[in-house]
Amino acid sequence: GAGVSQSPSNKVTEKGKDVELRCDPISGHTALYWYRQRLGQGLEFLIYFQGNSAPDKSGLPSDRFSAERTGESVSTLTIQRTQQEDSAVYLCASSLGGLSPYEQYFGPGTRLTVT
Amino acid sequence: RKEVEQDPGPFNVPEGATVAFNCTYSNSASQSFFWYRQDCRKEPKLLMSVYSSGNEDGRFTAQLNRASQYISLLIRDSKLSDSATYLCVVNTNAGKSTFGDGTTLTVKP
Numbered sequence: 001g002a003g004v005s006q007s008p009s010n011k012v013t014e015k016g017k018d019v020e021l022r023c024d025p026i027s028g029h030t031a032l033y034w035y036r037q038r039l040g041q042g043l044e045f046l047i048y049f050q051g052n053s054a055p056d057k058s059g060l061p062s063d064r065f066s067a068e069r070t071g072e073s074v075s076t077l078t079i080q081r082t083q084q085e086d087s088a089v090y091l092c093a094s095s096l097g098g099l100s101p102y103e104q105y106f107g108p109g110t111r112l113t114v115t
Numbered sequence: 116r117k118e119v120e121q122d123p124g125p126f127n128v129p130e131g132a133t134v135a136f137n138c139t140y141s142n143s144a145s146q147s148f149f150w151y152r153q154d155c156r157k158e159p160k161l162l163m164s165v166y167s168s169g170n171e172d173g174r175f176t177a178q179l180n181r182a183s184q185y186i187s188l189l190i191r192d193s194k195l196s197d198s199a200t201y202l203c204v205v206n207t208n209a210g211k212s213t214f215g216d217g218t219t220l221t222v223k224p
Contacts, residue, residue, distance in 0.1 A: 031210060042202070042216030043159070050210050058211075091158060097210075103149075104204075104212065106158035 002026070004107035006092050012113045013082055021077045021110045025094030032075050033093045033104060034067055043091065049075065050097070082114045118142055119205050121215035129223055132193045136218045138186045138203030148179055149204040150188050153217065159202055162188075193222045 005024045013019050025032050034046040045059035049069045060066070064082075069075040079086055089111050093104040121138045128134050140148075148165035163170065165177040165186050176189040186203055203215035 033212065035214070043214040045211065045213060048211055056209070056211055103161040103164075104159075106160070108158055 006107035010111045018080045023075045023092030029094035031095045035091045036088045038088045087114045118213045119215040122218045124218040126220045133191045136188045140205045145205045147206040151202040153200045198222045
């Protein structure tokens, strides 16, 4: 079946512009995660959605970052007024449920370059 | 101090070697534990879950020590295809996942 998809796969933007990244999770997965991975570094947790519960936004680095999820489907991560330090791969993952030790399935990521 | 810390690496080993990675976590309320594998410029993929009693999957053995708050991964008879970055992952009971920075393994002929 279809895995997690993300779009765009690559995005080059000028400093100061807003960008919107999209994630389509696996159908039926109630949990959705966003991570950021800078070159040569580990995954940095950004935000976590579980069903209809309030999202865990504790990893968002600044108020320029926000994310939404429509029900248990598509999620968008928005970065306003992009800065060069926002350049990274943004990974989305989904799983069956956040309260159980289910495997996270990752999308291929969006590579963001801020010039 | 990071919530999840891994051996800094890199590990460079010959084919056939046995190699072990350790990972420590700081949140004693952590509930579930995993090892993921990430190939260069690819997304992470689950390697194995880590159970309290320890578990084995072929050449891979994972162990958990709750008292000392560490997790280990042992790879026996290393193959060239094992070359990758290995990520330790810890979940709280609220579902949030924390990834370690990873340990890079290179297996050489």
